[in-house]
Amino acid sequence: MLTRADLAKYPFLNEASDYIKELGISIDDIASPDFSPVLERAEKRLEEALSKGRVSNEFGNENAEILSFPVSNLILSLTGEERAQRRFALAEAKRAYELLRQESPEKLDYIARTTFGWKLNKIDAQPGKRFYDFGISLADYLRNSVHLKEPKWKLPNRILDHGLVYATREELARLLEEEVRTKIVDRSSRLPGEIPKPLQPKVERTRGLITKWLGVPSHYELPRVPSPEAMPPCVKHLIDDLAEGKNVQHMGRFTLASFLVNIGAGEEDIVKAFKPASDFSERMTRYQVEHIAGKRGGRTKYTCPMCTTLKTHGVCYKPDDICSTIRNPLSYYKSKARILTGKGPKREPS
Amino acid sequence: MNQAEQVIRQKFQQYYLDPKRQLDPPLNPSEREYGFLLFNGKFMVRHRSFKDPLSLLTAVRDLVPSHVYFSTAYYREPTAPMEEKGWTGADLVFDIDADHLNTPCKPDHDNWKCKACGTTGNGGAPKLCPKCKNDRLEEQTWLCDRCLQEAKEETAKLLEMLYTDLGIDNEATRLFFSGHRGYHVHVYSKQTSQLGEEERREIADYLLAQGLDPQLHELEETSVGGTKLAEGPLIGQPGWRGRIVAGIYDILGSEMDQIGLTSTQVHALKSWDRENLLRKPFWNSAKGIGISTWKTLVTKAVEKKSAKIDTVVTTDIHRLIRMPGTLNGHTGLLAMKVPEERLDEFDPFTEPLAFHGQMKVKVKVSPGFRLGEERFGPYHDETVQLPSAAAMLLLCKHRAEPIA
Known part of the structure; x- marks a missing residue:
């Protein structure tokens, strides 16, 4: 089904790993001059991913394409920089998407099944204007679509027929992009702790690239003093409702408390926010806030619910422009705080 | 205890x-x-x-x-x-x-009391007490x-x-x-x-049709040579598409007056044969009915067909x-x-009746109800001898006290 040219296009496939195993190459071979095209290409992949968030295609040297991908991944993993790994995974996944969307349904079907273990059917259905090539099993669809924000990916907006979600060829390629990204991130998280000698200088050089393009890893995440102006509309609304003595349902209260805990508001301030509630009990509120902050019970600090959850439970309120770029109220807060203060590290690629 | x-x-x-x-x-x-x-x-x-x-x-x-x-x-x-x-x-x-359904019988058997000012009312509890705006409301529900x-x-x-x-x-x-x-x-x-x-x-969103956008199910208006034409899903299509049409079919057969259409629109729909929905395509076959009326109907159809989980x-x-x-x-x-x-x-x-025999209880107040073939109540401050299942229901619902 797949040719060597395919493996060069999609070096994350299981078949590509098998191919490399068959070549019988060890990490020490990398130092030999024969491998310089591989190393060069590996570094180019990294440099492009870090600088532009994209990796361009090269089709000339198929072996270099296939071999350079795991080398890039290895170098990056050895830097231990997770944000760079995520950026690389995204860049490679996007590159794959551009190629996948031009493949035949048969090839897409094969890749989805063999590398990613999907269950899907070729359906050739046209219930309306659009033509659908695939029915994807619900679980495989959802695992990937939950990361995608456009309304067209929401399940109620899909055709769901006996457990199969209809998808066009192009949509299948887009869902596979998510799968590719996840696979690359997972792959980079299980690698040797020690740096193989031939790669030492490459790892150092890549660290330099990461600093250059992604900035110094900084502990700056959130403003040190909670900044009310940076809060998202839903949280402001919750605070206003409480202040006016309106009833706020459980999910709203949990959202507010977990949001405030996570932006580093003090316990006293959080309890104060709940004070105007008509059923306010200082003891209960304090207990619950401590629980959410991870000081009680399971000792887990709770994070703020995702925007999608808030939509489902009717907590989302008048989403604005920043809302369309984020998936959690805390990210809104980070974004807005950065805009307000006009500083902070370079924005991580989305 | x-x-x-x-x-x-x-x-x-x-x-x-x-x-x-x-x-x-x-x-x-x-x-x-x-x-x-x-x-x-x-x-x-x-x-x-x-x-x-x-x-x-x-x-x-x-x-x-x-x-x-x-x-x-x-x-x-x-x-x-x-x-x-x-x-x-x-x-x-x-x-x-x-609890999550808006049944019309709730005023007959559910009631609430404001814990702050003592105001009472029939039906499901409002979010706030209408008198003192407090939200600590006690609800008594019944099953009918x-x-x-x-x-x-x-x-x-x-x-x-x-x-x-x-x-x-x-x-x-x-x-x-x-x-x-x-x-x-x-x-x-x-x-x-x-x-x-x-x-x-x-x-959950799928079953409730939360976030469903009819346009993404191809409900839209197109213009052909200056004439505006409505297009949309058809009966028999899988998932929400066919269900939307089935929902409109149901609505056209019954409750058109209460869904926010003008009397002209209702009249136009009534004089149109809803069986047209089952043949295709129908979106332009009703005189005087355009995309905005269809959109209202689609919204209502989705509401009607969703499962309130x-x-x-x-x-x-x-x-x-x-x-x-x-x-x-x-x-x-x-x-x-x-x-x-x-x-x-x-x-x-x-x-689901689990208890047999008879029990004597003093009922404070209870709506009428049925268990098995027998009807009971309504009761008001009375002592009654009841089949145990009925007495237990009243006790569990805090509507009665046992007689020692």
Whole structure:
């Protein structure tokens, strides 16, 4: 089904790993001059991913394409920089998407099944204007679509027929992009702790690239003093409702408390926010806030619910422009705080 | 424990001690967490696990809980603290409860009281007290034929979507009456057990049609040579598309006056043969009906056809849920399995009755109700001799006191 040219296009496939195993190459071979095209290409992949968030295609040297991908991944993993790994995974996944969307349904079907273990059917259905090539099993669809924000990916907006979600060829390629990204991130998280000698200088050089393009890893995440102006509309609304003595349902209260805990508001301030509630009990509120902050019970600090959850439970309120770029109220807060203060590290690629 | 609770507990104990008694434990019983709400000070015993149905029954006989629950989740160590349990999967569960339905009979049997100023009212409790704007409202609910009939209809819609849209095998589903005001559906399948909260939320949104955009189902207006033409989904198309049209068909057959259409629009639709919906294409065949009227109808159709599930239950992958075969402390009725093909004929006021004999109680106030073939009440400050099931219902609903 797949040719060597395919493996060069999609070096994350299981078949590509098998191919490399068959070549019988060890990490020490990398130092030999024969491998310089591989190393060069590996570094180019990294440099492009870090600088532009994209990796361009090269089709000339198929072996270099296939071999350079795991080398890039290895170098990056050895830097231990997770944000760079995520950026690389995204860049490679996007590159794959551009190629996948031009493949035949048969090839897409094969890749989805063999590398990613999907269950899907070729359906050739046209219930309306659009033509659908695939029915994807619900679980495989959802695992990937939950990361995608456009309304067209929401399940109620899909055709769901006996457990199969209809998808066009192009949509299948887009869902596979998510799968590719996840696979690359997972792959980079299980690698040797020690740096193989031939790669030492490459790892150092890549660290330099990461600093250059992604900035110094900084502990700056959130403003040190909670900044009310940076809060998202839903949280402001919750605070206003409480202040006016309106009833706020459980999910709203949990959202507010977990949001405030996570932006580093003090316990006293959080309890104060709940004070105007008509059923306010200082003891209960304090207990619950401590629980959410991870000081009680399971000792887990709770994070703020995702925007999608808030939509489902009717907590989302008048989403604005920043809302369309984020998936959690805390990210809104980070974004807005950065805009307000006009500083902070370079924005991580989305 | 007050006197009523003592009597209820005693009757529950007799029920569970019956030598023929069997519980209906869930699949993979040893991988679940169990929880019991006790009469004694409303105390919850959690994080328990049982090797087999018999040891579970023994615990129920010893504790005599007012409510018995098990986790929808499977754990490696069900008795460990929450974060160390080792989640390995969870049933996909759905809860349909009259609490979430807007039935017209609620003013007849539900009422509320403001804890702050004492104002009272009939029907489901408002969010705020209309007099003092306080939100501490005490609600007294009742279970009636009408409410449970609507819950049943919602359940039927849910099952239909689970089978035809989600492709869930009916061998993998179990349907239960909750013993109070609704029904539970559990799905046991490898495919769905691994779904995370976000994925389950998408499923909940699908069943409720939350976020459904008709345009993404190809409802739109196109312009052909200056003439505006409506286009949209057709009957028989899979998923929400066909269901939207089926919903419009239902609406055109009945309740057109209350859905916010003008009298001209209603008139135009009434003089149009709705059977046109079943032939295709129909979107331009009704005179005087354009895209905006269709949009109103689509919105109403979606509302009508969606299944009113409780989203919190479905999205929670660590939830405790009532165990069938146990008594519901809110009513004294049995939570029980209902074969899906029997849902239509299932009578929640006959089959789940658990108590026999007679009891004397002093009823404060109660709406009229039916159990089995017999009608009871309404009562107001009177002492009555009743079949035990009826007396227990009144005691459990805090509508009566026992007579020593």
